Amino acid sequence: MLEDGLYEQLVNQLLKEKINDGSKIVDTRELSEEDASRTLSRYVAEVVELGMNSCNNVSSKIQMANNLIENLQLQTNENSLSSFAIPLEKINDKGTVGALELLSVSGRENNVRTVNDNVKPVRPQTSLVESSLFTGSEKEPSMFAELQKEILTADRIDMLVSFIRCAGIRLIYDQLKLFTGRGGKLRIITTSYMGVTEAAAVEKLAELPNTEIKICYETKHVGLHAKAYVFCRNTGFSTAYIGSSNLSQKAISYGLEWNLKITRKELPETFDKVEETFDIYWNSSDFEIFSLDGKSRLIQALKQEKQRGSSILKGGCYLFEVRPYNYQQEILDKLQAEREVRNNYHNLVVISTMIIMQSLATQAFSALLRG
Incomplete structure (x- = not known):
């Protein structure tokens, strides 16, 4: 039955x-x-x-x-x-018959065997083909220990985190330095939201070679709260950690955080979506490239976020900026074209008042939540 x-x-x-x-x-x-x-x-x-x-x-x-x-x-x-x-x-001298699994391939300069040929390459403790869940349990590998090994064995790394702290960077900095030093490309997206990110941490990462960082300063409208660590490998055995851990010591070491490790081999469609969404964020105007020359802006933005605290209350009203959604911006762009290109100033736009009220209410409610 x-x-x-x-x-x-x-x-x-x-x-x-x-x-x-x-x-x-x-x-x-x-x-x-x-x-x-x-x-x-x-x-x-x-x-x-x-x-x-x-x-x-x-x-x-x-x-x-x-x-x-x-x-x-x-x-x-x-x-x-x-x-x-x-x-x-x-398989062995006892005559046991079976199959072999390929674990790694590495170049040998001038095809000469060296004393290092018998040294096992670094590899994550968890599988490259099966997904796994990290919950901070003592019975599983620590998050930062796995990240260290993932970094050392990746060809490209993308990180999407709300907050970056110096103590968190210290746990994986040596590995990131080795990775970028050998030509690995590192991209990081973060935000100034709530002033939690430390400017010194971002600056330290920006000093690494082959590293680009983009920051969202428009925290009123872009609610970036995602956390993802993506490790792309030319072999096709790419992995990604998606969950609740920001780049802080507590979050990636001993905090009660949940992070799901997914693999391209097991979930190719999901992995494609992870990469595509990261690229969408990376190319969005909401995220601006960070440079060491412009670190004063980050410092100021973080300071303002801390001062904001809860939503600014003045005269009994929450203050927030009204910003058009994509479909609304498209209409505004067409109106602008009619006026500036075709010199037509008599235009009619019909839109439901309910849609307008919902749009305003949504943005107002979002402002209250952020407070």
């Missing part, structure tokens, strides 16, 4: 018998062409794992995987699929 509630799974033979007994009201939908490959491959992966659990040893599981690959190759006539077969390897 199926439990009442929501589902999202393929109807197999077992489910078909259960939903056709007439005892329940059932809602289904047709599997679309667009989603078929992803949905079916995910389903088959689950079934394959169930089947492999019944195998007694690794070599028989490898053989099962190779049989599946061979069948796919025969059914699709894609000869290239045969190259995905897994070779059986002799």
Whole structure:
């Protein structure tokens, strides 16, 4: 008997018998062409794992995987699929047969073996292909220790944090210095919101080579509260930490923070969205490039944010600036073009008063919340 509630799974033979007994009201939908490959491959992966659990040893599981690959190759006539077969390897002197996993590749200058060839490369303790959750528990790696290793093994790093503190920077600064020193590109987005960010911390980061920092000074309208650390690798094994930790000592060491580590291999669509959204922010006019020459502006902005404290109250009214939304700005731009380009000053714009009131109410409520 199926439990009442929501589902999202393929109807197999077992489910078909259960939903056709007439005892329940059932809602289904047709599997679309667009989603078929992803949905079916995910389903088959689950079934394959169930089947492999019944195998007694690794070599028989490898053989099962190779049989599946061979069948796919025969059914699709894609000869290239045969190259995905897994070779059986002799693992040790006892004659054990299994498979190998590639963990790293590094260049050897002039193809000469050195004394460092047997040194294991740095790598995060958590997986590069499976997601994991960091909660600050003693039973899991510390957030900053994993960030240190992620930094040292990345090719490009993007950070999106509301607050940056000197104590937080100190925990990962040596790794960032090594990363940027070898040519790694570092981009950071932050904000002056509430005056929590320390100018000295931003300045120290800006002194690193190959580093760009953008800051949102317009904190009244841009509610930047996201935290993300994105580590892109040319190998395709990119990772990202998304959650509640700002770049402060407490947040990335011992605080009760939750951060989800996602991997490109497991969640490619989600990872694409992370990168695309970061680029949208980076290219937005709301975020301005920071330079050491202009650090006085940051210092002043942080000072003003601290002085603001709660929303400024004057004469019993909250003061806030009315700013048009994107769709409103588009209308204003068209009006401006009519006047300045076509010299038409008799224009009519029809808009619901409800929309206007909702817009004003939303901005007023946001101002109160920020206070």
